[in-house]
Amino acid sequence: MSAEDLLEKIKVIIREEESVEGADVEKDAAIATEGLSVSYNGRLAVEGVNLKFRSNTITAIIGPSGCGKSTVLRSLNRMNDLVPGARVTGKVLFRGVDIYSKDVDPVFIRSRIGMVFQRPNPFPMSVFDNVAFGLRVNGFKLTKDEMKKRVQEALIKAALWDEVKDRLDAHAYSLSGGQQQRLCIARALAVEPEVLLLDEPTVSLDPISTSKIERLLVAIKHDYTIIIVTHNMQQAARVSDYTAVMMTDENLVGRVTEFGPTKEIFTSPKDQRTEAYISGRVS
């Protein structure tokens, strides 16, 4: 390897580092919140959330249970619309458009912003039909072969193909918990969303399944914007590029106390309470 080549390579690495550490999140935010507040039946749950989620990165939202992490996540694809009594104020900008403005259809938003839930929730149908579900629902006009190919691609991305390729017709419930969760990821990816939201996706899984999912997330992040809610700080440290920390105040209202590149958050937190939380003094 020549000296020039080496120099070039270092430059590229530095540039890449910069692009992560430089925190120029503003520019290529795929999705961002401005003054987002959510209340349930008049009780404020989270307030004043300003976050910018950058394209092709993984952002983790961490914090103690009950701090409103999931609430924030659910307001990014308007799932809160389905919770009676939920009210969202502030803005969520997706491609620069407020998804809560009147002329935006939540159905469209949800087809572009996928979601994976805490507990695996495959539909009571075959593995194949689970992955094809989103394609059918969204009106993709595909031939049988195209459909097969699309399902296969999604399963490959979700690192499940090798395990299920011989039993695509098997009932989804015959899969293990970890496989079911990866099936749910495949199901979300099949629709080719731009953003993938994951709400504590490994909380009910064993360590091996967890690590499989973490690895697959890192592997696919270049094609998506991934936002993962977790209360497992090691997980956030392992997979995420950026981390937002949420805490509740004395009125149990959740707020973002810290947001930045994951490395900084974990090495030099600015906020005292964040530091206490990260070092394990608060749970």
Next chain:
Amino acid sequence: MGSLSTHEFLKSVRRRRRADSLFMVVVLSATLVSTLTLIVIFTTLSVESVAFFTHASILEFLTGTKWTVLFAEKHYGILPLLNATVLTSLIAIAVSAPAGIAAAIYLSEYAGPRFRNIAKPVIETLSGVPTVVYGYFALYLVTPNLLRVFWEGISIHNALAVGLMIGILTLPIVVAISDDALKAVPNDLRLAAYSLGSRKIDVVFRVVLPAALSGVVASIILAFARAMGETLIAAIAGGFRPVLSFDPGESMQTMTSYIAQVATGDAPHGTVEYQSLFAVGFLLLLITATLNFIGLRVIRRWEIKY
């Protein structure tokens, strides 16, 4: 193959939105059928009742003691019918309330889950038996073989047998609602009472039952409302004599059996006999609706409490 462009996505969303809106209109319309029915019930009853009250004053209707609409010389006092309805319903409650509350307490506080799972559906079947069958039972079994043994002078058609059978019919209502109310009492309350050294009997009757009292009362109110509306038993075993009497051994006509009598005969459309159906039906509806309203109110209150 290729993916869908944003434009195509939006097009699909719009198309699916239209189907969704159409579907919503369909299911909303179906839901409105219930509301519409309530409106139809009230207007139909009102219109014909207004026609009825051109023949009889409301005052006479509500205070008169003679009901002879089907005779040549007409009197329009509802009291004999109302009295028979209330009397049979009271007899019914005298049966279903004690038996039903006892059964509910037993099932909720004493019985094991297996006994419960068998006993509850069996009691439930009592309300699934067609009322014509209870009418048969009242007329052919209860009166001649049971009541005549103790009470020789009792008439073949009598209010007592009617009330007893309606009591059996309404038993499941009392059991189901009382049982729900007892089950809704938080277990902490029972444990707290036991931890003070109470016996089970004290826990059940001094702690649990008082806590569930409003639900138990509601069950009786709702059973009473159901009893007032029962038709076939009264028509078969109560007789068609509109007399104002408090003797349960006598034959007497309830509001519902009056309606049945008019229906079995021929009351041409537009006659006062025909219109009287609606006036009687309206009064029956007003009374039962009021009772149901009170009963459901009481239930809702304890639902909120726990």
Next chain:
Amino acid sequence: MGDQILIRDQVDRRRSDLKRWLDRIVPVVLSVGVFFGVTVLAALVVDVVLEGSHRLSLNLITNYPSANPAEAGMRSAILGTIATVGLSAVICIPLSIASAIYLIEYAAGKRWAEVLRYNIANLAGVPSVVFGVVGLGFLVYGLGVGRSVLAGAFTLAILTLPYVTVTCVEAIKTVPEDLKFGAYALGATRFQVVRSIILPRALPMMLTGGILGISRAIGEAAPILVISGLLFIREDPTSLFDRFTVMPLQLFNWISRPQPAFRELSAAGIIVLLLILLALNSLVIYMRYRLYRRLEAT
């Protein structure tokens, strides 16, 4: 002073003996409440069987009613019941399913839904004979449908609507929220969620509710009595606008006759009616068992 304490001790002991005795006897007394109803039911069935079983014959089902009890059957009533109740189920079950879908999936949490729900609860409290009176005034004369199968079926459908709707609501509530949210998160509309997630899962339970509604309608006599009158019908219903009678009304007719032969006949008819209801209820129990097994398996 010491004496007093002793006396109080004795009183206390006597009282606690009483309590202990009561503690044992009270549940026995209470259980009488449970067995009371069951006993009456059993007595009823035994009496009817003793009285009517020897009159059970094919004639009972295939013959028309007759003034001669030896020949009388309930053919027209059975066919009338099938026509009226069948049509009422066709009207009532889809309406109930649709109402339940609207209440749970489209209007959940809204005030408006509470109002609609309250209306349905109120409808359930209307005495059945009042439905008959209103059916007579509104359908038979108001809309000019006549004293027909159609008027009877509509009235029965509305009468059973609240009950079936309630079971449909319960059925929808058994569909896990997880599954619904999973589908919504993929960009499904409510209609798509209803069609592909909710209905496949809730439909069997909804149908059990429908069958219970049917068995209720079969036993209903009062509204049909008002709409159709107490008829002696010797023809099969062939059109929606034919006059008709139903099984419980035929029984009412026989019960009301003074001759003992008709009493036996009515007992036999009751056996037939109860057997039909028993069959329907067994079907529901079997369906529930299957459903339970299926849910266990998944």
